[in-house]
Amino acid sequence: MPDIFNHNVSEFLTGVPFFTEVSRPSLDKLCKTSKTETFGKNESILKKGDVGDSMYVILEGHVKVHEGSHIYCFLKAGECFGEYALIDDQRRSASVTTVEKTNVLIIDRKNFVNLIKTDTGFANGILSVLIKRHRELDIIQERLASSKKDIEIAHSKMSGLINGAMDAIIMFNQNFKIILTNPSANKILENDDVLQRNVLFFFDDDSADFIETLVNNEIHTNTINQYLPQIIKVIGSKNTETLNEGTISKYGVENDSYYTLILRNTEDRIQAENKINQLTNQTQYLEEEIEELTSGYGIIAEDQSMKTALGLIHQVAKTNATVLIQGETGTGKELVARAIHKASDRSDKPLIKINCGAIPVNLIESELFGHEKGAFTGATSSRKGRFLLADKGTIFLDEIGEMPLELQPKLLRIIQEGEFDPVGSSETIKVDVRIIAATHRNLKTFAKEGKFREDLYYRLNVFPIEVPALRDRGEDVCLIAQEMIKQFSKKMGKPAIALSETDKSLLQNYNWPGNVRELQNLIERAVIVSKGHLNLHNVVPNQLHDESIINKPTTIQDKIYTAEELSALEKNNILKALKQTKWKISGANGAAALLKIPPTTLASKMKAFGIERPI
Template sequence: MNDLNFLNDAFSEFVGDLTEEVGTNNSQKIQEIPPIYLVEDDKLLSQSIVMYLSRKIGLKVEHFEGPTEFLNYLSENKVEKQFCLVTDISFENSGTDGLYLIDVLKERNYNFTSIVMTGFASIETAIAATKKGVFHYLTKPFELDVLAELIVRAMTQKMSIDPALFNTKEKSQANKNEKVKLIKPNEDDFFCGMIGRSKVMKKIFERIRKVASSNSTVLIGGPSGTGKELVAQAIHKMSMRQDQNMVSVNCGAIPGELLESELFGHEKGAFTGAISTRMGRFEVANNGTIFLDEIGDMPLLLQVKLLRVLQNREIERVGSTGPIPVDVRIVTATHRDLEKSVTDGNFREDLFYRLNVIPIKIPALKERKEDIPLLISYFLSRFVSADGRNAIDFEDETLAILTNYEWPGNVRELENLIERLVILRGGSSIRPEDLPPKILALSNHSVVNTDDLYQLPDDGLDLKRFLTGVEESLIKQALDKTKGNKNQASKLLHMNRTTLIEKMKKRNITESTI
């Protein structure tokens, strides 16, 4: 392995010197990041690479599970511009390998630079890769930031890409070291009950202003907790129908057999329990707006009836044969990918296009992190009492954690957290260890209160046996999470793959015991 490491280092220095010379002579900079193609049959690893490169340095990656799939893609799409190839060397269900793929690409005169990965390092494959002119030979397991740095280096050195186009490690570190401060929202930050100063939210506010004056159908998309109902309310408040009713219906919260009656009403005797005639939500919303939340959960049978309402602007109560005309603006929302639902046969294609006249996509909170200090300040003003006795402040490290957290529950999760902290920790400064364990874990924060892990029994314990049990449990959990992939499991445990295998043998851990 020492020879192999030496070869890797020498190869990197040689390519680096050579490409720096080429880059110096090439005065024309390409102001566009070339596409990155990942060829890897390990699904877990490939997903990790794609997500990391996208979130950390803003690089879009196209993934292919094997050389044949990738070559077909290049042929069908007639890719002519230069690209960066990141490929594994060996593939389980393929007759070709990564090095052969590079040969094929060269024969077809593609303009590319390559980085190869392998879980079975050897001097022979390293030499073969060097002869084929790959930019770097990477041995698994590796840190994702190492791969990201290699890709940036390959593009800047071999493709003459301007380094300023990348969210480089230096920029990320500078942003990380910059202290986060709470920001009190001003008048310009408020919009119909929503708060935002980021560019993406300002664009959404502007789109709402434009569409509000029309009668067009609007489809609001975005993850749960982002405020889709607030957008619907804003559209109604700014429309010509603002003085009329706005009626909201959650299509996912009402059983399918009751939803039809809820939307369209029913006649007396239409079914068991229908003791009187009842207006539906569409009639109640006549001349106003109806907001159909979670439209993606609507049963297919009702989708047909909703399509008729959109086409004919009339409804039929359950148990009635006579149509009732309605003048209603329809605004819908969903957290689902409706295009995928259409493909899967769970949502009607014709209804989708009827609803998707004007789409508004609300970003997840992690996509507008600059608004987090603004939102925290606003929620504090709501939950802290007028006399300020339960006021809280945040340590710098705590604010940094909250800003960099992924927020899977979005704005709703942030609001709930601030309310909880004010109630439980009011009158104190919030430290990192005061945050929920989930936030600390997903933020990769190392603060752990060891007293909460285990309490020493009064009669003591066998420390060696206890630690052995903990180690065995964590190894099994890592292998279970990675579906037995030792490379990925060793990465989760921050140890070498060989060390993991030795510990598995020592603890007699096999696939059957996981």
């Protein structure tokens, strides 16, 4: 129906007895899902024995309810028929025929039931009307000219609508005595015999005071129909407490008033929301890992040094022991951590990664342990920490040597007791997390120098695994390079090229200071520029030549360097500064300050020399 027509019909429905307790917005929703139809004079609208699926509201005109020639009653505009079809699909008990041209609103049962489920205000209003009808059964009997059996059927249908509701429905009088409950209410009250008991006895003090004040303040008004602005705590007969949201409505006259309280348990919803938030955060972290997982090459190991490391992985994977993975930057420590998790009994649970050296010091505590809303400036909402996301799974603490000293006791507490407190919270959270840590630093030396807690070092070093540098893995470098060539070639739509003996010799003779990450970068570059062959000699640094320059005696003061040699010396000097400052270019502790040149000049020189930070 057009919106303006919907508006007129919903306005009309406010005067229809069946809908007098329903709010206008809810009536607008009803009109949008209903339809109107016009019948001519003496035209049959429905026949006795038809299966009912809709209710009818007379908008204009006049009809008769009859069985053959026997007329039960006449109905005019503003009256309804066929209401019971909204709650069952029984056959019609009488026929309805127009006396004159008649326009009716047809309300489909499916749409009506859906509105009952989704619109609490609509359900509340309809229930109030049904309850009134329940108290006026003598009028219903008189109008329908029905038998006692018909009245009992009508009562059972209305009771079925109330009893079938998933929300708790509690009806009480102005003295707060309970006069009706449904099974859902009896469940949260933990009592099947509550009639004539004081409803306030089932609430905590705050909720009881709120309901009592609300009713007493509205005692002289005709209606109450509102959402409750605060949570109602119900305490059952067995002392079980539940938190509920809901609505309250009033019907009847001043000296004979009744109230309908509809309550919905919020705990399941809150738990579901918390689970959704946790899964959302897990998804966020896991999605960050997908790219790394799909671009990884697994662990290729033919050299005995790496086979030894693989043997240690298999030994420790099935245990819950804490593992400390040590090795130079770029050796594949994260692949080892993933291999341990995959082979463990926790493989169906998340592996959560955090790089302790990549997160600012003021944020790492929140990232690890979470925080409550308002715990610090900018904390506009609560956040689940990565330890909670890793519950029942594994957490990989990369670059553990960079963890601030002040946070290390908190990590020690998790290892020892399996618990922590989120930032800004006094609540202690228990978790079951397997910890795998990795570092390129010598933590034992760090501990002696006071840069790392000695007790934490020994707790982490339960099962150490040393990942060998690429230069110490013999022919593995060629096997890994060939696999990388295959992957990059497929990604770029190029044919895979086999390594030549010259290529293999070049790869094995290079020192690989950046290890597997450096190899990955160089192979990708070689595949990009390849034209039928790799040209590895153009991408692999001429280390032997550079070292021959660097290692020349410095005592010879009159040595004249060529432009090429000076360029190699400058490049090497820049690399040393970058490594010493952990590739920080600008700032007080950056490489530019160490070299005493502007950051822009350093950036230009890095570009000219082809210097790129290892991944």
